Amino acid sequence: MEQFKRFKEEITRFLMMYKFALDSLETKIEILKEEFHFLHDYNPIEHTKSRLKSPESILNKMNRKGCDISFVSIRDKIKDIAGLRITCSFVSDIYRIREMLRSQSDLTILETKDYIEHPKPNGYQSLHLIVEVPVYMSDRQEKVCVEVQIRTIAMDFWASLEHKIFYKYNEAVPLRLLQELKEAADSAAALDKQMERLHNEIAEIKENHEASEIAKTKR
Numbered sequence: 107m108e109q110f111k112r113f114k115e116e117i118t119r120f121l122m123m124y125k126f127a128l129d130s131l132e133t134k135i136e137i138l139k140e141e142f143h144f145l146h147d148y149n150p151i152e153h154t155k156s157r158l159k160s161p162e163s164i165l166n167k168m169n170r171k172g173c174d175i176s177f178v179s180i181r182d183k184i185k186d187i188a189g190l191r192i193t194c195s196f197v198s199d200i201y202r203i204r205e206m207l208r209s210q211s212d213l214t215i216l217e218t219k220d221y222i223e224h225p226k227p228n229g230y231q232s233l234h235l236i237v238e239v240p241v242y243m244s245d246r247q248e249k250v251c252v253e254v255q256i257r258t259i260a261m262d263f264w265a266s267l268e269h270k271i272f273y274k275y276n277e278a279v280p281l282r283l284l285q286e287l288k289e290a291a292d293s294a295a296a297l298d299k300q301m302e303r304l305h306n307e308i309a310e311i312k313e314n315h316e317a318s319e320i321a322k323t324k325r
């Protein structure tokens with residue numbers, strides 16, 4: 107009983123660090139979002155969602171990877187205990203957010219998986235970053251990894267449906283559905299391209315209009 111109580115305390119403390127890292131990163135994203143909105147009068151971030159992996163899911167992943175279980179090896183092997191998903195309107199916003207994170211001196215991007223440049227064979231698209239975030243505790247500072255997934259609304263729509271289908275069929279999805287999902291992913295990518303083009307065109311019209319208004323006032 108005493109041993110179980112100690113283990114529960116240890117895992118709570120262990121997961122607390124990841125929660126603090128998420129809180130800190132979410133605050134940074136909120137600041138960037140508000141500042142960007144103020145400067146450019148538009149919002150690159152539609153919404154954010156964070157989650158902490160449950161102890162059960164951490165243990166399952168460690169078993170799947172065939173790793174022995176200790177806090178040190180969990181830290182070392184599982185980089186997505188804390189996850190932050192950022193949904194944007196346009197693909198260019200995804201890379202803009204990555205640059206904004208990259209330029210923060212206390213953050214380090216340890217790993218990048220660009221499934222937009224290189225989509226998965228099933229059609230999955232998203233930009234994944236493993237970001238190291240400093241967490242200041244009462245007696246020490248820890249560097250904690252957070253997995254940041256940045257995607258457009260269309261990519262997110264596709265991924266959440268695909269995830270539901272995958273679990274509904276207990277991972278054995280019929281071939282016809284897999285083909286349709288791939289087609290849907292291609293349509294989502296085409297929609298993202300079209301929306302970006304329209305967005306740029308509107309921005310250009312707005313810029314030209316503002317420039318001609320300024321010219322009028324100078325006359």
Ligand code: 0O2
Pocket residue numbers: 185186189219226228230234264265266268269
């Ligand atoms: P959850 O509940 O969303 O967190 P690794 O973590 O590096 O050992 P992997 O698969 O190489 O394993 O990592 P990767 O490629 O960075 O992907 C991890 C996460 O990306 C997944 O987390 C999903 O959230 C998302 N993802 C990756 N591929 C797909 C996909 O084909 N479809 C969907 N819908 N999501 C995907 P988890 O742990 O699976 O689940």
